[in-house]
Structures are given as structure tokens and as C-alpha cells.
Amino acid sequence: MANQLPANESLRLAALCEQMERLTSTLEHDLRGGLQAIIGYAELLAMEASGSLEPEHLRYLSFIKAGAQGVRDTMERGQARLHELILGSKPR
Numbered sequence: 001m002a003n004q005l006p007a008n009e010s011l012r013l014a015a016l017c018e019q020m021e022r023l024t025s026t027l028e029h030d031l032r033g034g035l036q037a038i039i040g041y042a043e044l045l046a047m048e049a050s051g052s053l054e055p056e057h058l059r060y061l062s063f064i065k066a067g068a069q070g071v072r073d074t075m076e077r078g079q080a081r082l083h084e085l086i087l088g089s090k091p092r
Contacts, residue, residue: 017086028079031071038068 004010042065046058053061 021082021086024079024082028075031075035068035072035075039065039072042068 042061045053046061046065
């Protein structure tokens with residue numbers, strides 16, 4: 001079969017895929033914590049300061065929150081796609 005890789009190349013590719021999986025999982029975990037802090041503090045500021053902030057400032061907080069949520073969602077979709085590509089399955 002012309003499409004098969006030699007055994008040593010197949011093992012090397014599998015090891016690289018596993019390393020990539022670990023790296024992206026670590027990055028996702030680290031980024032998720034920062035994004036959750038941004039989202040949480042934006043919500044906290046909006047709730048506690050809604051009486052003392054101008055409507056324009058509250059709008060800025062909503063932009064911050066929406067942007068952080070968008071990055072988090074994109075990251076989750078990317079991680080799911082990576083699982084599909086590397087493992088040939090949906091994430092656990």
C-alpha cells in the first residue's frame with residue numbers, strides 16, 4: 001500500500017500529535033483562567049457600579065465581556081476541532 005507510513009514514521013507522528021494535544025490543552029487551561037477573570041470582573045463592575053458609572057462605561061464593560069467570551073468560544077471550538085483532527089473523535 002503506497003499510502004501507509006513506515007512504522008517508525010507512524011510512531012513519530014503519533015508522538016507529535018500527543019505532544020500537540022498536551023500543549024494545546026495546557027494553553028487552553030491557562031487562557032481559560034485569564035478569560036474567566038476578565039469576564040467575572042467585568043460582570044462584577046457592571047453590577048456593583050451600575051449606579052455610579054455612565055451608560056457609556058457600562059457599554060464598554062459589555063464589550064470587554066463579549067470579547068472575552070468570544071475568545072473563549074473560539075478557543076473551545078478550536079480545541080474540539082483539534083481533537084477531531086488528531087484523535088479522529090470528539091473530545092471527552
